[in-house]
Amino acid sequence: MKIVAICGAGIGSSSILKVNAERVLANLGLEADVTAADVSSVRTAAADxxxxxxxxxxxxxxxxxxxxxxxxxxxxxxxxxxxxLEKSLG
Amino acid sequence: MPLPPLPEEAITIGADARTWREAVRLAGAGLEASGAARSGYSEEMIRMIEEHGPYVVIAPGLALAHARPGPEVIKDGLAVVTLSTPVAFGHPHNDPVSVVLGLAILSIEGHLASVAELANVFNDPSAIPAIAAAKDAATVIAIMKREQ
Structure with a gap:
């Protein structure tokens, strides 16, 4: 499963979302590839x-x-x- | 992994800012004072918010102002501004803001671990009110380093 965190610069806020999403997924026992990206690259970063x-x-x-x-x-x-995340993935 | 450097000169306690732009400029001044960024970085942080909206208000009362790596950044650094009177950024849920963090990152590669440490600090819901109430820079540094 692939999850993308999006913010304006691709640093800072999206990085915090990525880190905390990874923690939550680990707690839920779910495996996912979480990346951070800026909104201008959302088309490619979130294509799949x-x-x-x-x-x-x-x-x-x-x-x-x-x-x-x-x-x-x-x-x-x-x-x-x-x-x-549980609502979305469950 | 440690936080980006946060020296005392990058911390402003109980500042007066009438608008979110003034608050972000104070964070930029802190980054300039500590040698992390040049004077143009403040306007770059403001431009990010003008372009994308108040998304930098990532938790109730807290704004994480930042721009992209670029020529205005000298080295990785953090700045903290606490406001005597909270200001609105226009965020639908997390206004008003009493603590503004300024973040300068030299390169995208390798920034993640130090930004992750910010999550370690602020995943504790008492951190934002404690920083907002801090009377001096040493207290802010202790909270950010999770020493208290």
Missing amino acids: AQVILTSAEFVEAIGKTFADVIVIENYFDLQELTDK
Whole structure:
């Protein structure tokens, strides 16, 4: 499974999302390849992704995709990430 | 893996900022004071928010201002600004912001481990209010290094 975290620069916030998503997936016993990318490269970075993690601001720019786009409000709330990833993947 | 360097001169306590732009410029001034970034980096961080919206407000009360690696970055570094009065960035859930982090990264390669340490700090929900309430730079550094 492939998950892509998207932010404006591809550093900073998307990196934090990647790190915390990996922790949540490990807790859930799920294996996935999680990468961080900037929104301008979303077409290639998320071409074969099942899930895109991002902020509300990027949903429009991400546009049409086969991936499930999950909007995260608090990047440090592992419970929010767990609930939303479980809902999407379960 | 340690955080990006956070010396005392990169920390501003109880600052007055009327707008989010002023708050981000204070974080940029901290990065400049510590030798992590040149003066143009503040405007690059502001431009990211103007272009993409207030997504840098990644948790209630906390903004992680940053731009891409580039000529305005001298070395990896962090800055912390606490605001005497919180300011709005226009985020639908996480406004108002009382703590602004400034992040400068020299290269995309290898930045992940040090940014991951930020997650270790802030996954503790008490970290943001504790930094917002800190009276001096040493307290902020202790919280960021998870010494208290």
